[in-house]
Amino acid sequence: MTKSNTELTLEQREELLTVLKSRFEKNMNRHDGIEWISVQTKLEANTDKLWSLNEMEKTEGEPDVVGYDKESDEYIFIDCSAESPKGRRSVCYDREALESRKKHKPENSAIDLANEMGIELLTEEQYRELQKLGNFDLKTSSWVQTPDDIRKLGGALFCDSRYETVFVYHNGADSYYAARGFRGSLRV
Known part of the structure; x- marks a missing residue:
């Protein structure tokens, strides 16, 4: 850039x-x-x-x-969009996950796109704090920063909010869905 x-x-x-x-x-x-x-x-x-x-x-x-x-x-x-940002959905977790896909690769990964934008993915803690400010991701989900030990095993974490509760889930880092994107943070 x-x-x-x-x-x-x-x-x-x-x-x-x-x-x-x-x-x-x-x-x-x-x-x-x-x-x-x-x-x-x-x-x-x-x-x-x-x-x-x-x-x-x-x-x-x-x-x-x-x-x-x-x-x-x-x-x-x-x-703070109500749902995971539309322009950042259908992305796998990171470059390694993107390159490991043999077919039907997404256009980008959450980590790469965040880096290109100059922002960071939310941590699980930041995601939970955000949920105290309103209702977010009631229909979508968002990748969050994943601990190295989970990522080394091929997984990645994402969160959403259902039933007035924040849920943290895991998925293969190479997965991607139309309803999953990522939220970013920026310090100024």
């Missing part, structure tokens, strides 16, 4: 900031005690992060601020 590929035009930046500010103001329960002006100032100083947020938005992730890390002085954005 070259530098020119990660730069937004002034118009794109302004449009994205407008969308993010509107979402921020409509969902104040997600970021109690955080003021938009502080978030915007941080975003304007980190245009590479704006590019990643734009990628999250383009793939229908609906990123929003869900926290602030005082130690690192970073705002935490997570995909």
